[in-house]
Amino acid sequence: MLGTMIYGPRDIRCEEVPEPKILKPTDAVIRLAASCICGSDLWPYRGLNDVDWPKPMGHEYCGIVEEVGSAVTSVRPGQFVVGSFCISDNTCPHCRFGFQSSCAQREFMVGAQAPFARVPLADGTLVATSEIPADDLVPSLLATSDVLGTGWYAADAARVQRGSTVVVVGDGAVGLMGVLAAKQMEAGRIIAMSRHKTRQELALEFGATDIVTERGEAGAARIKALTNNIGADSVLECVGTKESMAQAIQCARPGSMIGYVGVPHGVEFDGQALFFSQVGMLGGPAPVRRFLPYLIDLVLERKINPGKVFDLTLPLSDVAEGYRAMDERRAIKTMLRV
Amino acid sequence: MLGTMIYGPRDIRCEEVPEPKILKPTDAVIRLAASCICGSDLWPYRGLNDVDWPKPMGHEYCGIVEEVGSAVTSVRPGQFVVGSFCISDNTCPHCRFGFQSSCAQREFMVGAQAPFARVPLADGTLVATSEIPADDLVPSLLATSDVLGTGWYAADAARVQRGSTVVVVGDGAVGLMGVLAAKQMEAGRIIAMSRHKTRQELALEFGATDIVTERGEAGAARIKALTNNIGADSVLECVGTKESMAQAIQCARPGSMIGYVGVPHGVEFDGQALFFSQVGMLGGPAPVRRFLPYLIDLVLERKINPGKVFDLTLPLSDVAEGYRAMDERRAIKTMLRV
Numbered sequence: 222m223l224g225t226m227i228y229g230p231r232d233i234r235c236e237e238v239p240e241p242k243i244l245k246p247t248d249a250v251i252r253l254a255a256s257c258i259c260g261s262d263l264w265p266y267r268g269l270n271d272v273d274w275p276k277p278m279g280h281e282y283c284g285i286v287e288e289v290g291s292a293v294t295s296v297r298p299g300q301f302v303v304g305s306f307c308i309s310d311n312t313c314p315h316c317r318f319g320f321q322s323s324c325a326q327r328e329f330m331v332g333a334q335a336p337f338a339r340v341p342l343a344d345g346t347l348v349a350t351s352e353i354p355a356d357d358l359v360p361s362l363l364a365t366s367d368v369l370g371t372g373w374y375a376a377d378a379a380r381v382q383r384g385s386t387v388v389v390v391g392d393g394a395v396g397l398m399g400v401l402a403a404k405q406m407e408a409g410r411i412i413a414m415s416r417h418k419t420r421q422e423l424a425l426e427f428g429a430t431d432i433v434t435e436r437g438e439a440g441a442a443r444i445k446a447l448t449n450n451i452g453a454d455s456v457l458e459c460v461g462t463k464e465s466m467a468q469a470i471q472c473a474r475p476g477s478m479i480g481y482v483g484v485p486h487g488v489e490f491d492g493q494a495l496f497f498s499q500v501g502m503l504g505g506p507a508p509v510r511r512f513l514p515y516l517i518d519l520v521l522e523r524k525i526n527p528g529k530v531f532d533l534t535l536p537l538s539d540v541a542e543g544y545r546a547m548d549e550r551r552a553i554k555t556m557l558r559v
Numbered sequence: 560m561l562g563t564m565i566y567g568p569r570d571i572r573c574e575e576v577p578e579p580k581i582l583k584p585t586d587a588v589i590r591l592a593a594s595c596i597c598g599s600d601l602w603p604y605r606g607l608n609d610v611d612w613p614k615p616m617g618h619e620y621c622g623i624v625e626e627v628g629s630a631v632t633s634v635r636p637g638q639f640v641v642g643s644f645c646i647s648d649n650t651c652p653h654c655r656f657g658f659q660s661s662c663a664q665r666e667f668m669v670g671a672q673a674p675f676a677r678v679p680l681a682d683g684t685l686v687a688t689s690e691i692p693a694d695d696l697v698p699s700l701l702a703t704s705d706v707l708g709t710g711w712y713a714a715d716a717a718r719v720q721r722g723s724t725v726v727v728v729g730d731g732a733v734g735l736m737g738v739l740a741a742k743q744m745e746a747g748r749i750i751a752m753s754r755h756k757t758r759q760e761l762a763l764e765f766g767a768t769d770i771v772t773e774r775g776e777a778g779a780a781r782i783k784a785l786t787n788n789i790g791a792d793s794v795l796e797c798v799g800t801k802e803s804m805a806q807a808i809q810c811a812r813p814g815s816m817i818g819y820v821g822v823p824h825g826v827e828f829d830g831q832a833l834f835f836s837q838v839g840m841l842g843g844p845a846p847v848r849r850f851l852p853y854l855i856d857l858v859l860e861r862k863i864n865p866g867k868v869f870d871l872t873l874p875l876s877d878v879a880e881g882y883r884a885m886d887e888r889r890a891i892k893t894m895l896r897v
Contacts, residue, residue: 314789315813323813323837378839451652466830475653475661475843485830492804492826496819499661499843501716504834505813 225278225334225540230268231548233541238277241332241339246292249343251302253284254359256334256557257531258543259306259367260393261484266544269486279334280306281366283359286347287337295344301354302347303517304340305509306330306367311345321345321510334540336559348513350521358520360528360556364398365516368554369527370509371482372398372459373516376406378480378503379455383407386448388472389429391459392420394530394554395482397427399457401527404428405519408455412447414440414468420553423529437464441471453477458504461485475499482507531556563616563672563878568606569886571879576615579670579677584630587681589640591622592697594672594895595869596881597644597705598731599822604882607824617672618644619704621697624685625675633682639692640685641855642678643847644668644705649683659683659848672878674897686851688859696858698866698894702736703854706892707865708847709820710736710797711854714744716818716841717793722747724786726810727767729797730758732868732892733820735765737795739865742766743857746793750785752778752806758891761867775802779809791815796842799823813837820845869894 224238241250256279264270283303286296296302309316309324316324324345332338340346354362361369372395381387387403389396392415403411404427412431413424421432435443445452452474458466461483469479481504495502519525533552535543543555562576579588594617602608621641624634634640647654647662654662662683670676678684692700699707710733719725725741727734730753741749742765750769751762759770773781783790790812796804799821807817819842833840857863871890873881881893 314787318812318814320812320814320837449652461830474656474658476656476658476846478839478841481834485834488830490828490830490833492799492823492828495828495840496823496842497844499658499841501816501839501841502833503816503837503839505837506835508814 222336223537224332226275227265227272227278228275231266233266233278233544235538235540238335241337243288243290244339245341246290247342247344248290249286249293249296249340249347250288250337251282251284251340252287252337253282253333253335253559255363256559257281257363258334258547258555258557260395262544263548264484264486266548277332279332280330281363281368282330282333282338283362283366289343293343296347296349300349302349303362303366303513304346304348305370305513307506307509308341309345309510310342311510316345319511320508322506322508334537334557336537346510348517350517354521360531361520361526362517363556364527364530365513365520367509368394368530369398369401369516370512371395371507373402373512374507374509375399375457375459375480375482376402376455379457379478381406381408381455384409385454386410387455387457388412388414388444388453389457389459390414390465390469390472391483392417392424393459396457396459397423397530397553398527399459400424400429401427401525403457405525412444412453417550419532423553426529436468440468444472455480459483461488463488470498470500473500477501478503480504530554534558560674561875562670564613565603565610565616566613569604571604571616571882573876573878576673579675581626581628582677583679584628585680585682586628587624587631587634587678587685588626588675589620589622589678590625590675591620591671591673591897593701594897595619595701596672596885596893596895598733600882601886602822602824604886615670617670618668619701619706620668620671620676621700621704627681631681634685634687638687640687641700641704641851642684642686643708643851645844645847646679647683647848648680649848654683657849658846660844660846672875672895684848686855688855692859698869699858699864700855701894702865702868703851703858705847706732706868707736707739707854708850709733709845711740711850712845712847713737713795713797713818713820714740714793717795717816719744719746719793721745723792724748725793725795726750726752726782726791727795727797728752728803728807728810729821730755730762731797734795734797735761735868735891736865737797738762738767739765739863743863750782750791755888757870761891764867774806778806782810793818797821799826801826808836808838811838815839816841818842868892872896
């Protein structure tokens with residue numbers, strides 16, 4: 222089959238790869254309904270992560286179960302499933318605590334920018350729908366696998382509550398999903414920091430009440446001005462750079478929480494500055510599995526439409542162009558027809 | 560009157576100082592029932608803080624209101640009061656959010672190692688008891704002013720809940736108060752990290768269920784062994800050094816919270832390491848004022864006895880010896896008869 226490999230910075234190739242097989246009795250193999258490119262895929266693409274080249278790419282997925290290992294009991298061939306980008310057994314103490322992304326058996330999904338993928342720990346990782354969903358729901362179901370689940374976790378970690386004032390730092394796909402999540406959690410005010418017109422429009426559509434285009438000191442001043450000089454109750458940090466993290470801290474009121482889901486690159490916190498800012502922080506890879514059943518239901522009931530975050534759809538054979546479009550910010554998020 | 564001044568590292572002097580006066584209409588002057596030395600006073604004592612020498616010392620206090628400014632309405636001369644080491648108006652948005660230690664008008668109390676002290680923003684800062692409390696309750700009431708309130712905040716920020724497994728890093732007075740707080744919050748297991756016999760005994764008396772004497776990697780391994788390889792649900796960091804903060808992070812399970820109340824000195828966090836550890840953090844100067852009414856009631860009802868943390872009592876004139884005893888860890892916390 223065709224699959225996506227990265228050979229080095231900016232070297233994405235769609236090439237012939239072996240079809241995935243059941244390797245362990247707890248595995249499943251699924252036929253993907255669609256795949257996509259993640260913002261985090263751009264870290265290795267830009268040469269900012271150490272990677273053993275070549276490496277199969279893709280960790281967001283949904284589709285039909287093709288085959289299961291002998292130990293798998295909760296899903297069966299023919300079912301439509303969604304899984305998290307974090308593989309988890311969903312039974313260990315960390316999973317039961319709701320942090321499946323720190324599962325004792327955690328693996329990170331790979332190789333999902335392809336028509337078929339192997340999913341380890343299928344019982345713990347996959348959530349099946351009761352029926353095969355309508356085709357038009359596939360983009361939104363695919364989004365629950367990572368980008369929505371991650372934005373949702375940012376809002377959860379930042380303890381967004383009914384009536385909260387929320388600032389979302391980052392207008393990438395995850396930030397936009399954070400806006401959607403804060404809206405679902407009934408935040409009173411959702412301030413999206415964005416300077417890109419198409420992303421601003423999508424943020425407003427997902428529930429943002431205010432757009433702030435300024436950044437840095439000016440951005441923080443604007444947030445203070447919008448919040449009676451108080452700062453936000455909850456801040457969602459959805460980028461992972463030094464600048465975005467500083468922005469998040471500057472926008473947060475004392476006693477608030479920052480949910481940070483952009484993998485930090487080159488970020489250091491000064492302990493004493495953080496102490497006196499008195500902002501709380503919780504981040505990490507999102508425990509998407511915790512939220513999946515709820516998010517899938519919201520999609521199936523057509524209460525949310527996170528699939529709108531895909532503003533470019535390409536055939537798998539054009540995956541390299543999908544990376545380029547996201548790298549150059551011509552696309553928010555690329556869906557791949559597999 | 561006599562008061563306590565610091566002139567430089569290890570240079571504490573009890574000397575004649577001016578009696579405090581009402582400077583603003585919102586001030587009160589109180590006659591202290593007792594005073595004490597804080598672990599944080601040891602930072603300048605050890606030359607680890609930049610200080611404009613000479614500086615009046617002491618920020619923990621309780622006693623009788625002597626005089627109030629013309630704008631003060633909630634306390635009157637003759638009443639017994641306790642106040643926080645953080646001066647706050649208790650009306651600004653940060654105060655109403657429960658973070659009085661980030662009050663828009665915040666000041667830090669000074670000059671309370673003396674018989675009289677001026678308390679700014681008396682209406683917001685002071686809590687009066689309905690009657691003059693019995694003398695034997697004074698040490699415990701004094702403790703609520705900072706050391707207990709700070710240990711309590713550590714437990715609150717770490718979200719200790721009924722049945723939680725709690726690790727307390729630091730066996731100083733604040734750590735011991737953290738143990739007491741976790742016990743009151745009905746933690747199921749309270750693991751105190753301490754290698755000093757008298758502090759271990761006090762920790763056990765305050766409610767610790769386990770004592771861990773190891774530190775560093777060995778300490779973290781011991782915590783893992785005690786918690787089925789899971790880690791703690793809540794960690795109270797009550798020191799503020801690089802080593803103690805690393806210890807706290809190593810002991811915390813993914814998804815847990817660390818309440819950190821030791822003022823960080825030389826502490827930096829690596830963003831990516833913190834991200835993947837998936838521990839939450841909330842710290843800062845404790846908003847003691849939030850907890851004061853509740854803590855005072857617990858003391859007056861004789862449900863807690865935090866005053867036991869004072870294991871040395873000296874007359875004010877011997878204050879320098881009180882600092883030495885704490886610096887050399889001969890005393891946990893020194894009370895001063897004023």
